[in-house]
Amino acid sequence: MKSGSSMDSLISKANTAIPKSLRPTGPVPETARKYNHIANKKLRTTLQRQSANTERGKALLRDAELLLPNKAGKMEAEVDMDRTWRISQDEIVNSISVEAARGRKEFTLDGGPYRARYTRNGRHMAVVGQKGHVATFDWQTGNILSELRLREICRDITFLLDHSQYAVAQKKYVFIYDRDGVELHRLKSHIEPTCLEFLPFHWLLATVGNPGYLKYQDISTGQLVAEHRTKLGACVTMTQNQHNAVIHLGHQNGTVTLWTPNLPHPAVRLLAHLGPVSSVSVDQSSGGRYMATAGVDGTVKLWDCRSWKDALRSWNSRGGDATLAWSQRGCLAVASGGAVNVYSPPSIHSPNPGPSPPPLYLTHPQAAKPHASLAFCPFQDILAIGHASGISCILVPGAGEPNIDSSEADPFESSKARREREVKLLLDKIQPDMIALDPEFLGGFAPQSQPAEGDRGAMSFARQPRLHRLHIQEKADKTEDMSEDEAVVDGPADSSNPSKRDRIGQGKRKMRSKDNSLKRYLRKQRKNVIDPRAAAMREALAIRRAQARSGSNDRSKSEAERPSALDRFHYRL
């Protein structure tokens, strides 16, 4: 009774986290593993406790998913013949509440075409016109934070951590302004920038420009972390994969390259289009698995980032170079010609060899060209289209993630929470060299070192790794399945990663050098010596080879019809 009341006093304080050791624990879950085969009692208990904790964590996760409060928006045809793409914006606005319809907005502005960006929590919006009109504002309340007339060409804008700072790619350099529009920094090393991307967990501002250099600037220390020469000329399209912080660039010659700060060359180079690439976008809803590219040749292609083998599907967009954007829940918006088309998830991800476009989800005519940008608002069903005559915000039901995680991005956070999160983010700042194509490489198993056979024989038993010794003694525990027991300390379970298992045990094969100095010396010695026996042998060999070649040509036709026992190996190669 007493402990209950003290527990209540802890719980009643809303911000107090109860220490794990004071939290009530239920009985051990049924699914927890028993580890009866392990003789060591202490180890067994530890493993059992870990397994029970994991199971409890999983159960909590299942409960939490069931209890998520909000439902995503949607647009569904009730009758077979109905098509969702027939619904216009006016019809959507008329059929929903006034409050929800406030997302539909038209900003008519001079000095276009305009580009628009949202903050990570979707509360604030930054727009930039090519003629130098810059504005940041809270789009929900209409509260303008700053408005600047820069009177020079501005090509891109991005918020940094939150709305308190933003970077503008201007004619010559990148400039950083604070929330009131006061110029804080002029980044002189970024020359003629065209695109900006901010990697929030690494505190890196990535820019690329007309000289074709991709530059990473750490905005917490101010250092230029990396500078990569793309060697592919001016670059006008850039996007980031939010799940592994890899930068995707689209180039004039139709290639798309993927960059990380620690590699001086692209991690992946992909010939995506026959003409220049006009837009690249990465799907967040699938954990960065899909990438969409659009080219000036008028095609839109969808790629699987795990294989890069061939486009999953490709289709022609009407009106040439398209602009693309994926939403949080996987809607793909394509702006081209006189319209913005939106394709929705299950059908957009399915591979299709034909040239037909995926079934259309929603379409919106947008006459004012060119479409400079598309941006989905996080946690809202809103798509901002930046075009020649301003910004249009249209409603795309089902585009936004309905459930907010306050620890990551919260549109309703107070200024105190914002400040606190900035500090937390800085404490958790990931080092730039941790960026890799597979973000889960951390905490995995190191590849096993496999000494050459000769070395293994010479190595004494005591010097061998413990696992080898256990295998020799036949004491190694082979029943252990590592994938099941990833202990959960806190936070979400890791998304399953098929590539992880492949990596285990895949050691680096070292090759003995064939070209040691002694061999090289001997070869040099006999370079100019003509040995009659060797010459004769070489001649005989040449004759035999020629015979074999001609013979195979003769036989090739007859053998093609005759099935051979070796044929079954052919296709496996």
Add this chain to the structure above:
Amino acid sequence: MVKISVLQHATSVHLPVRPGDPTPTHRNLNPLQHPFARARERIRALNAAKMERMFSKPFIAALEGHADAVEVLSRRPNSITDVASASWDGEIILHNAGRRTHVAKIAGAHQGKISGLCWADDHRVLSCGADKNIKMWDVRLGAPLDSSGAGPSQPKPLAVFPGKGTLHSIDHHTTDPLFATSSTIVQIWDETKSAQVMDITFSTSAESVTRVRFSPSEPSVLASIGSDRTFILYDIRTGKAERRIVMQMKNNDLSWSPTFPTSILLASEDHNLYTFDIRRLATPTQIYKAHVSAVTSCDWSPTGTEFVSGGWDRTVRIWQDGHGTHPEVYHTKRMQRVLATTFTADARFVLSGSDDCNVRVWKANASEKLGIVTARERSAIEYRNALKERWKMDAEIGKVQRSRHMPKPVYKAAQLKRTMEEAQRVKEELRRRHTRAGESKPKAERKKVVIAEQS
């Protein structure tokens, strides 16, 4: 007809109801909402490991008062703070470690050094020393005053037991009014009798017995170590030495585990500590290697999960039971050879007595915060500990957790020791490779420790 619904966040759910209320928070555990979860957790673990190092300030206080090296420390039964210490100039001081004051001070308790000190009960101390006498003292307040009332003068012992040779160690029986002393033989005394009750020797031994300790759980069992490299178990019911092992090198101290009755800890001259299961004395259960000089003292924590050792290398080390490497290391610039160490009864503090006349108080957990810890702080500490535990295999984090700053001589000595051990290993391996196969098998380190086992 097409059914349309558009996402809309109710502000009432997201904003505080009244001004001053905390803003409501929401969780979405979908992994896609938490990019870089693993990388960020790793950074947090790294920060936790660094914070642990940053806040590790283990030294609390030096308890002064002695004028010569402190060789024995003995904590008072039923007290968390009180510890008696005795020095080479024959002085006994009862410290209150919490207030850092002297509860009692007996100057000139013995002629020459005091080598053994133990508690008979809450207020009586037994001491023995080089002057061949065993003395019993009362340390209650006011007790040591002279009868004439002319201020503090030389206190009088409650009893004096004349011993035969130079006495090395003394220990009191857990329940009975008996105590054991060691010189060249082990003697059992009764508090009420002036002569010894029993003499116990192992038949062939004539060397001095340096430590003698009663088992806390099996009170009639007695363990001793001697300068003839032996460890002997006695039973005072039979009055005989039951078992004896001869080791490679002599031991300097021994301590019975308070929680695991068969486990005993030996601090050896060969820089190592050993735990033995007294049922199987042929091999130690674990070797603890880190000291770079002789280990002079050791003491179990009352929890039985860790123990402290002090060494001739001027360091105090705290070990986890069953984990033979990477102990916590404490040292200061001024601390000399550590001759005595003990845990306090609440297992939170460690005391060390050293050659430089000081008794030092250390935290058992170097980075622990002293003082009140709020629930929120505690949950943060627990989270940090869980992170450290989870990521300890990461190269960078593990390195931060393991690395300790060492005084240069200790560091160099450790380096030299490693080099020598490696050379020895290589030599043995080469020798083995060049003898006939199977002729000489490598001997496990644990099996080298005990030379002979006798009973």
